[in-house]
Amino acid sequence: MTDLQLTRARAEQGDAEAQNSLGVMYDHGLGVPEDDAEAVTWYRRAAEQGLAVAQFNLGWMYAEGEGVPRDYVEAMTWFRLAAEQGYAPAQGNLGVMYDNGRGVPPAELPAADHDMAAKARLIAAAPDLLAALKELVDVVGGDFHALDKARAVIAKAEGRRSS
Numbered sequence: 001m002t003d004l005q006l007t008r009a010r011a012e013q014g015d016a017e018a019q020n021s022l023g024v025m026y027d028h029g030l031g032v033p034e035d036d037a038e039a040v041t042w043y044r045r046a047a048e049q050g051l052a053v054a055q056f057n058l059g060w061m062y063a064e065g066e067g068v069p070r071d072y073v074e075a076m077t078w079f080r081l082a083a084e085q086g087y088a089p090a091q092g093n094l095g096v097m098y099d100n101g102r103g104v105p106p107a108e109l110p111a112a113d114h115d116m117a118a119k120a121r122l123i124a125a126a127p128d129l130l131a132a133l134k135e136l137v138d139v140v141g142g143d144f145h146a147l148d149k150a151r152a153v154i155a156k157a158e159g160r161r162s163s
Helices: 003-012 016-028 036-047 052-064 072-084 088-100 115-140 144-162
Strands: none
Touching (some): 016 052
16 A cells, blocks of 8 residues: 555544645645645545644635635634644734734724734744743853843843834
C-alpha cells in the first residue's frame, strides 16, 4: 500500500489527522490532482472532530474562496474554534479579521476597533514574547538598574508610537 492509500484508508475510518493530511494533499496537489473542493471536504471532516489545524485550514479556504464561495463569517467561525484551542496561526488570522472588520459579527464591530485584533495578535505572539522575556531576565539578572533602563527604552518607544 502506498502512503496515499494508507492515508486515505485511515481518513475514511475517521482519523482526523489523516483527514487533514488528505485535505493538504488535495489542497496543494501532493500525489493527487489539486482539487480545492475535495480539500474542503477532508478539512471539514477533520475540523468537525475538533482538530485545530483542520479548523484553521478550513477557515483559510473560506477566507480565500478556495473550493467554497468566499465567506468571511464562516472563515471567522473556523479561525475562532482553532484559536480557542491555542492554535497560534488561527489566533493571528483572527486578529487580522478583526483588524479588517471581515467576518466580525455586527454586534462586535464597535468593539473591534483594533482592540480585539491587538489581543489576538498578542496571544499568537505569546511564545515568542515569553522567550524574549526569559532572555531579558537572563541578561539583566539581578541588575535592576539595567531593568529600569529597559523600561525607559520601552516607555520612550511606546510614546513615539502614540504621538
